[in-house]
Each structure stands twice: as structure tokens, then as C-alpha cells.
Amino acid sequence: MQKTLDYSSSRNKTFDLIISALLISLVFVSTVFLNIKLPIGGQGGLVHLGTGMLFIASIMFGPKKGALAGSLGMGLFDLMSGWTIWAPGTIIARGLQGYIVGKIAWSKGRNGNSIGFNLFGMMVSIPVMVVVYYLYESIIFGNWIIPLGSIPGNLVQNAVGMVIAIPVCLVLKKTPLFK
Amino acid sequence: MMEKMIFGRYIPGESFVHRLDPRSKLIFVFAFILVVFLANNIVTYALLLAFTLLVILMSRIRLYFLINGLKPIIILLVFTFFIHILFTREGDILLDLGFLKVYEEGLRQGIFISVRFLVLVFMTSILTLTTSPISITDGIEVLLNPLKKIKLPVHELALMMSIALRFIPTLMDETDKIMKAQMARGSDLSAGPLKERIKAVVPLLVPLFVSAFKRAEDLATAMEVRGYRGGEGRTRYRQLKWDWRDTLCLVVFVIMTALLVFYRN
Amino acid sequence: MDIKLQQVSYAYSKGTPFEKYALFNVDLTIPHGTYQAIIGHTGSGKSTILQHFNGLLKPSEGQVHIGERVIVAGKKAKELKPVRQKVGIVFQFPEHQLFEETVLKDIMFGPMNFGVSEQVAEARARELIKLVGLPEDILNKSPFDLSGGQMRRVAIAGVLAMDPEVIVLDEPTAGLDPRGQKEIMDMFYNLHKERGLTTILVTHSMEDAARYADQIAIMHEGRCVLNGTPHEIFSDSDTLEKYRLELPHIVRFQRKIEQLMKKPLSKICLTEEELAAEVAHALREGRDAK
Amino acid sequence: MTEILSFNNVSFSYTPDNPELRNAVQDVSFSINEGEWIAIVGHNGSGKSTMVKLVCGLLFPQDGEVRVMRNVLTEENLWEVRSNIGMVFQNPDNQFVGATVQDDVAFALENSGVPYTEMVDRVHSSLAQVKMDKFLNHEPHHLSGGQKQRVAIAGALAMRPKLLILDEATSMLDPQGRDEVLKTVRALREEIGLTVLSITHDVEEALFADRVLFMNNGQKYAEGTPSEIFSLGDKLVEFGLELPFAMRMTKLFKDNGVLLEGQHMSEEELVNDLWTSNFNK
Numbered sequence A: 001m002q003k004t005l006d007y008s009s010s011r012n013k014t015f016d017l018i019i020s021a022l023l024i025s026l027v028f029v030s031t032v033f034l035n036i037k038l039p040i041g042g043q044g045g046l047v048h049l050g051t052g053m054l055f056i057a058s059i060m061f062g063p064k065k066g067a068l069a070g071s072l073g074m075g076l077f078d079l080m081s082g083w084t085i086w087a088p089g090t091i092i093a094r095g096l097q098g099y100i101v102g103k104i105a106w107s108k109g110r111n112g113n114s115i116g117f118n119l120f121g122m123m124v125s126i127p128v129m130v131v132v133y134y135l136y137e138s139i140i141f142g143n144w145i146i147p148l149g150s151i152p153g154n155l156v157q158n159a160v161g162m163v164i165a166i167p168v169c170l171v172l173k174k175t176p177l178f179k
Numbered sequence B: 001m002m003e004k005m006i007f008g009r010y011i012p013g014e015s016f017v018h019r020l021d022p023r024s025k026l027i028f029v030f031a032f033i034l035v036v037f038l039a040n041n042i043v044t045y046a047l048l049l050a051f052t053l054l055v056i057l058m059s060r061i062r063l064y065f066l067i068n069g070l071k072p073i074i075i076l077l078v079f080t081f082f083i084h085i086l087f088t089r090e091g092d093i094l095l096d097l098g099f100l101k102v103y104e105e106g107l108r109q110g111i112f113i114s115v116r117f118l119v120l121v122f123m124t125s126i127l128t129l130t131t132s133p134i135s136i137t138d139g140i141e142v143l144l145n146p147l148k149k150i151k152l153p154v155h156e157l158a159l160m161m162s163i164a165l166r167f168i169p170t171l172m173d174e175t176d177k178i179m180k181a182q183m184a185r186g187s188d189l190s191a192g193p194l195k196e197r198i199k200a201v202v203p204l205l206v207p208l209f210v211s212a213f214k215r216a217e218d219l220a221t222a223m224e225v226r227g228y229r230g231g232e233g234r235t236r237y238r239q240l241k242w243d244w245r246d247t248l249c250l251v252v253f254v255i256m257t258a259l260l261v262f263y264r265n
Numbered sequence C: 001m002d003i004k005l006q007q008v009s010y011a012y013s014k015g016t017p018f019e020k021y022a023l024f025n026v027d028l029t030i031p032h033g034t035y036q037a038i039i040g041h042t043g044s045g046k047s048t049i050l051q052h053f054n055g056l057l058k059p060s061e062g063q064v065h066i067g068e069r070v071i072v073a074g075k076k077a078k079e080l081k082p083v084r085q086k087v088g089i090v091f092q093f094p095e096h097q098l099f100e101e102t103v104l105k106d107i108m109f110g111p112m113n114f115g116v117s118e119q120v121a122e123a124r125a126r127e128l129i130k131l132v133g134l135p136e137d138i139l140n141k142s143p144f145d146l147s148g149g150q151m152r153r154v155a156i157a158g159v160l161a162m163d164p165e166v167i168v169l170d171e172p173t174a175g176l177d178p179r180g181q182k183e184i185m186d187m188f189y190n191l192h193k194e195r196g197l198t199t200i201l202v203t204h205s206m207e208d209a210a211r212y213a214d215q216i217a218i219m220h221e222g223r224c225v226l227n228g229t230p231h232e233i234f235s236d237s238d239t240l241e242k243y244r245l246e247l248p249h250i251v252r253f254q255r256k257i258e259q260l261m262k263k264p265l266s267k268i269c270l271t272e273e274e275l276a277a278e279v280a281h282a283l284r285e286g287r288d289a290k
Numbered sequence D: 001m002t003e004i005l006s007f008n009n010v011s012f013s014y015t016p017d018n019p020e021l022r023n024a025v026q027d028v029s030f031s032i033n034e035g036e037w038i039a040i041v042g043h044n045g046s047g048k049s050t051m052v053k054l055v056c057g058l059l060f061p062q063d064g065e066v067r068v069m070r071n072v073l074t075e076e077n078l079w080e081v082r083s084n085i086g087m088v089f090q091n092p093d094n095q096f097v098g099a100t101v102q103d104d105v106a107f108a109l110e111n112s113g114v115p116y117t118e119m120v121d122r123v124h125s126s127l128a129q130v131k132m133d134k135f136l137n138h139e140p141h142h143l144s145g146g147q148k149q150r151v152a153i154a155g156a157l158a159m160r161p162k163l164l165i166l167d168e169a170t171s172m173l174d175p176q177g178r179d180e181v182l183k184t185v186r187a188l189r190e191e192i193g194l195t196v197l198s199i200t201h202d203v204e205e206a207l208f209a210d211r212v213l214f215m216n217n218g219q220k221y222a223e224g225t226p227s228e229i230f231s232l233g234d235k236l237v238e239f240g241l242e243l244p245f246a247m248r249m250t251k252l253f254k255d256n257g258v259l260l261e262g263q264h265m266s267e268e269e270l271v272n273d274l275w276t277s278n279f280n281k
């Protein structure tokens, strides 16, 4: 299945648009619907798989779509679940995160095929995400201490995301659809 | 689960707030977030609070939904309050327990910041409770239209968002089905030792991803044969209507801002 | 292994404002070795009921017996793995569950989750791929390289590889061409006969229900309103109509012929062969009588 | 008679650089005139969907030409051609673009820049044509499969197409949904004389067509009226299809020694023949 075969450029543009849209839905669905229960961590140990899906989207489809999927997918989650005031922060933090992962994983024509770079990309994105959230929360709380509380949770989420993204991307990369 | 998420937020209705144009609501809420930071004394905070309560009343949203939406945040709110009490050491001492001293300024700060936080959460919630996601998207699209000049693909972003919204229920169903199918094959995300649960992620996410990709191909074909080739020359079926309510709403907002500026220290 | 539902009710999103009952007091017993069909109008609760057969859904009220295991409403059900191994479910469009690199690995996935050794799992895969009508060299291909019909067969092999005693089928042939449909239905029927598998078929096709099933249950608005042999079920077209179902094509045709002959045939025919023989017989009798 | 669509010796391969694999479509020719109902039948993978993609310029043939309204389909006239063709695909979920029923029907109109007031008219009237006008603001996940497909048909009708193509539009539906869709298409044929190209495995569905193309492994195996095609008998079965019910019964009756005159495609004919040959003597 080579999707480029004989398809016009308008078709490819349309396809890009739709893929981005579906990645947004996927990130949203994984955030809302998919949880793993860890023996540790905040919120009763429930960690959602949204971050993992964000990583996968960035690694499979590069920085632009990764950024869109992350910022809009998770932004939408905030909007629809009572965390509305977090949405602007999420849009920036997750957008940057998706962009960084994609940019590094897709640097120099790697197209997400190098596990090392994928890993490196995810690692680099984590502090960025944590810092953006920290800054945003300090504004809405008007305080520098309270937002520290969300850092451990963010780290756990990202760690789980990485643990998930690596094997899933490995398998996906081997399917003929994504060659 | 699915129903809860999708419709738990937007509650259809006919109130004044519901009937506002999404553009005016968006402008209003966005400006409100900025203006909130003007408040710095009792009068101004009281003004904000009163105003927020007025909007809540006018939206005719049952308090139940607002409070319910607040649940995850309540702990943070309490926490914020106490942090301010503990760490601010100015003004008179109101309470002295030896190891803990509560200062007047601390209490004030605690209350102010909590009110600010509460007002922000309520106001943004009202937006999402009274406006469907698709209307929000429409509103944002039209508001961002001027940015087309700097090559921001506003139309594409809006269409993308609307397709994403339309596919959320479909993909939720799909997730549920794949999850069940893999559970029936002995791989379970929700039970068993941690290692097993993490291992169950691959059989779930891979088919989900593949299926989304195939849907994208089908949808691209369908859109293409229905004549879609980018935003140029397209007309709009969804029309937004700006009427007196919206103008009134912005006028009130300007007055409120003026009062805030007037009464702040 | 018998399956028994006693007074089972099920509500989706229980305890939320969106609570919705999809099953009401369902009683259904499926004895070991039966070929049970479940028919009903869209949304009547067929898919909901079948997920109770291996504990994917737990009853909101009532209890489900699966062999020795009892799943009771309100009580925590632990360790459902043995049940899931014994009751295999082929969902609608099962090709959506494929994910492994190769067909072989995907077929081995189920059995290995249930602790079957690699060798045994592989041996089963090699045996089953032939049973579902595919060449053995397909085992090393990626499942995503196959055609829709081939993917369907691989997915079915993946469920059969768990070596279940009960096999539950939710519209297993939707979207296949007529030959593919017939091959798959015949394959399940042969498995049912040769290995004595209890088979539960959820279907919209009255024809398949009439042709293959020993017992047919009708679902209507979340209730199991009727359970009987195909002859019992299809002899009463008024009742079927009440549940917004049709007679199988063959029975409708028999009715037309009976009108023509102005007398009923001696029995209700559920297959085309049966009807042809019966009509021939009746005509011969008629001629002899003259 | 005006020709609407024709294939002239069209071949297409998804893998042109691997000539060992057979072409998905191999040397196919046929033509469709205005007002006809043509059915294409064939087993899974026989190349039916590929032909549809060739008609609307999603793919271009490596050999031969596709003509739509007498013009050879090229990159240049692609969009013009597409505005004359309405399509309904197999999976009801994967072709619903809009957030609600009316938005979806309006999608193609928006694309071709139809002014707002006219859009509203056309959306309402085409939804009325498929009897979905009570569902204007319904969201897709609250509709049944058959309803979604009818909305898809309305979306096509809104563009006033010359040709409506249904690519297995009923194969994922339950019997009721299938009935709804087929009834809708048949009614539209009577009302507005629409030209229809329907692709299906379902032989009973093909019986309603004026002409049937029978595909096998990418080639057109036969073409003719339904009775011509179905008189091929065992060949159909050999190539993955089945005979219509009445024909299977005719054959079985004859095998059992029941007197019958001819071959029958419809139940009515068969019953009549049974009557005249056996009781009316």
C-alpha cells in the first residue's frame, strides 16, 4: 500500500489534514479512555496513555503533526473535562513537546527510524513540558510552590509514555502501511 | 464512559448565555482571564465574584454540574489557600499556635488567590458548558481569520478540529472493541501484574493506530471525490450570527473593566 | 461446558446520569455441544449478551454460569483467564484485532497468553492456517499485507488457536463475498460437529440461523423473548414479525407454494434441498391421488 | 442515448514495477448510458473498487482511457468530472465528514462555492429525497448504518450528479439498513431518472439492474442483462458468487423431478411456472 502512488498533490494535502485530525482524536481518546494503574503516583496511581500516544504520533508522523496532535488533543481534553483553565498551558506545553520529539526523531531524514534518536527526542521534551506547565501554573495559582506538586505526576506520565511509545513504534514501523 | 466524557461538558440549553455567539463568548472569556489579574483588593475581588455569579445564574446551568466539574480541582484550591496562609508573613498575627502563625496578610492573600482561581475556573467552565465544541471551533476559526494574511492555515485547522471532534466517538467505540477482542485473547490492560498490563498496550494501540490510518485513507478518498481541495473558494454552511446580545455583553464587559481599574489600589 | 444466564440484567454506564439498561432479566441455558443462534433486531442486545459469555461484561444483576465458574452481580470476579481461554469470541470484523509482525506470531498470541508453550502454539498455528483455508506460506507474511478476506481468516485462526471449548461468533461473515461466507460458515459447522464445540452464533441472517443452529434465541429490546428449535421459531411468522424479524427466505417461499397448492406441506423446510424434496414429494402424492 | 461513462481497454496495476503480479484491472471495456442502472459483481479482490477509483480520477490507468461524459478523464478536467459524480462507499463511518447530518450534506456544496441560501435549499431538499429531513441536527454516532448511508446519498444528490456510484454501500449494513438504502436508490431512479452504477456481492441486489458486469480477477468475464449473466450458472459459483434464490430453487426442483418450463430469476416467475406446469393441467 503506497499511498503516494499516482495520487495528486491535493490528495496528499487532504490526507495530511485528516491524519492530523485523527491523531488529535487518538491522543484525546487515549487520555480519556486508556489508563494503566500503577502501584505509585498521584490520582490513585492511574496514569493515562495520552502522553504515550503523543510520542507515537510525533515519532510516526514528524514534528508538525506531533505538535498538533499533542496540543489540540490534550487541549481538547482540558476543555472537555473541567480543566478548562489549564487548556492554554497544555496547548503550549504539549505542542512544544510534540514538536521537539518529532523534530529530533525526524532530524536529517531519520523519519523516526532511529530508536536512539526517538528516545533522545522524548528525553529532551520532558523538561520542556515540565517547565512550561510549571510556569503556567505559577501564573494561575499566583504562587511558586504549589505548582511544584504537579511535577512528580508529570514525570511519571512521561516515563510511562516512553515505556509505551518505544515498543508500539517498533511494531508500527514494521507494518507495510508505514513503510 | 464515552457518553459521560463527550456530553458531560456541553449541556444544551436556551439561556441567554447559550444563545450568545461563540465569538463574543470567546472574546469575553479570553479578555476576562486577563482582566482578572487587575483585581487586588476586597472591592475588586468582590466585583469579580459577583459578576461571575451573575453569569452563572444567567447560564441556568445547574450548580450540580459546576460543582461536579470542580471536584478534581477542589484539593488544589484548598492546598493553595493553606500554602498562602503558611508562607506569607506580613501584617498582624491573627492566630498563634506556636509552631504555626497565621498572619493577616496571609489570610488575605489566601482568600484572594482562591477567589481568583475559582472565578477563572468557573468562567472558563461556563464557556465549555454552554457552547458545543464545534461552535467553539467555528468561533475560533472566524476570529482567527485575519491571521490568514500571515499564512496561518486557519480554515485547515478548523476543519481538522471538526473532523477530530466527529471521530472521537467512533474511535472510542473502536478502542472499546479492540480492547475487548484482545481481552478475549488473554491480554488485559486492567488486570494482572504491572508487567502484563504494560505488555497489553501494544496489542491495543497498534490496531487502533492502523485502523485510524485506514479510516484516514477512506476519508481522504471520500472528501476528494466530494470536491474538497483546500479552503480556497469555499463557502460556509455554518453561519454565525452576531446580535444585540453579543454587543450588550461586550459593553458590560468594558464597564466591568472600567470599574476594576477605578477601584483597584 | 454449559453456559447458563440466570436473571441477568446489564446496564451500561451504571451509576451515572447516562445509565442505560441493555439487558433485562435474561434467562438462557446453552447446554454443552449445542449450536445456539441468537437473532434479533439491531440494538436488541445481542452483542451485549455475548460479552457475558466469557466475563468481558459482568452482569449488573443476576448471575452467569460458565462451566464451573459463576460470575455473580456485585461480586468481584478474579482470574477470568481460564474462562476466557475456554470461551473464544470472534468479534465482528475480527481483522481489526491483528497487530503482530507476522501472521504466525499473531495466531500464537492468544495461546501464549494462556501459558501454552511456544512449540505447541506454533504447531497449532500451522494446523489452523490450513483449516481456515489459507496456504501455509502466509504464516510469514505481515497480516497487513493480506486481503480483507484473508485477514478475516487469520483473525479467526487466532481465536481458534486458544483451543476453546465454546466458540462465540458475532456476525463472522459480514462483508465477505458469498463464497467466502459459505466457506467460513461451513468451517465453523464442521468444527462444531467434529470437535463437539459449543457454538454460539449471533447473526442477522435468518438463513444461517435456520441452516446451522440447533437452538435459536430471539432477543427483543434487551429481553430474551423466545428460545426454541428452528422449526419452532420459524413456524410462527406473526411472532417473528412482532419482534421485527423476517422469516428465512426459504420459509417465505414455502408459504407461497403452500398458498398455490392450497394445503400445507408436511413440515417446515429449513434448507433449499429439503424444500425441493418435500415439494416433489407432495406433487407426486397429489398426482398419485388423482 | 447519451453516454455517461466508458472504459476503453483500461488496465491498472498497483505495482507497475513488479510485472509478475496480476493487474488489479486488466483490459476492461464497457460503457454506461444516461438513465441506466448498471451493477458490477465479482468476488473480493476482483478489482471493483479499483475501477471506481479510476472513474473519479483517484487513480489513472496505465493503459487505455476512461471517459466521463465523452471526455477523456485527465488531471485537468478532474474536478469538473467529480462534480458530476456522486459516490457512496462501503463503510458508513469513514465518509461522514460533517459534525451533523446537515453539515455533512453541505460539505460538497461548500467545496464548490455554492452561495449560502441555495445551499440551505439544496440540503433540505436532498435530505427530504432520502427521507432524512427529520434528522438535520443529528450527530453521526447517533445514526444507524442505513441512516448514515442515506445521508451519504443525500450528500451526493445535493450536487445534482449525473451518475451515482455505490461501492458496496450496503455490505456493512444489517438487513433493515440494506432495505432502506436499496429502496431509497430505487425510488430516486423513478423520481429523477438517475444513472446508477452499483457494485455489490449481493446477487439479489444485482437483479434490479438493467445490465450486469461480471468481474473475475481484474478482468471483465461477462456483461449482459441479469438473466444473461445468471444463466452462466456454475461459473458464477466458481468465481465466488452465488445464484439468485429463485435460480437455485429452479435447479433443485428440476433435480428432484418437479416439472418446470424454464430458468427463473424471480420468485414470481418460478411460482407461476410451478403453477402452470403442475397444477393447471
Ligand SMILES: Nc1ncnc2c1ncn2[C@@H]1O[C@H](COP(=O)(O)OP(=O)(O)OP(=O)(O)O)[C@@H](O)[C@H]1O
Pocket: C012, C013, C020, C021, C022, C040, C041, C042, C043, C044, C045, C046, C047, C048, C049, D174
Ligand atoms: N458502550 C455502550 N454504552 C452505552 N450503550 C450501549 C453501549 N453498547 C451498546 N449500547 C446500547 O445497548 C443496546 C444493545 O446494544 P447491542 O450492541 O448489544 O445490540 P445488538 O443487538 O448487538 O445490535 P446490532 O445488531 O446492531 O449489532 C443498544 O440500545 C445500544 O445502543
Ligand SMILES: Nc1ncnc2c1ncn2[C@@H]1O[C@H](COP(=O)(O)OP(=O)(O)OP(=O)(O)O)[C@@H](O)[C@H]1O
Pocket: A001, A002, C147, C148, D014, D015, D024, D042, D043, D044, D045, D046, D047, D048, D049, D050, D051, D168
Ligand atoms: N492500495 C492497494 N495497493 C496494492 N494493491 C491493492 C490496493 N488496493 C487493492 N489492491 C489489490 O488490487 C486487487 C483489486 O482490489 P479491489 O479493492 O479493487 O477489489 P474489490 O473487487 O473491490 O474487492 P472487495 O469486494 O473486497 O471490495 C486486489 O488483489 C487487491 O489486493
Ligand SMILES: [Mg+2]
Pocket: C046, C047, C048
Ligand atoms: Mg451487535
Ligand SMILES: [Mg+2]
Pocket: D048, D049, D050, D167, D168
Ligand atoms: Mg471493494
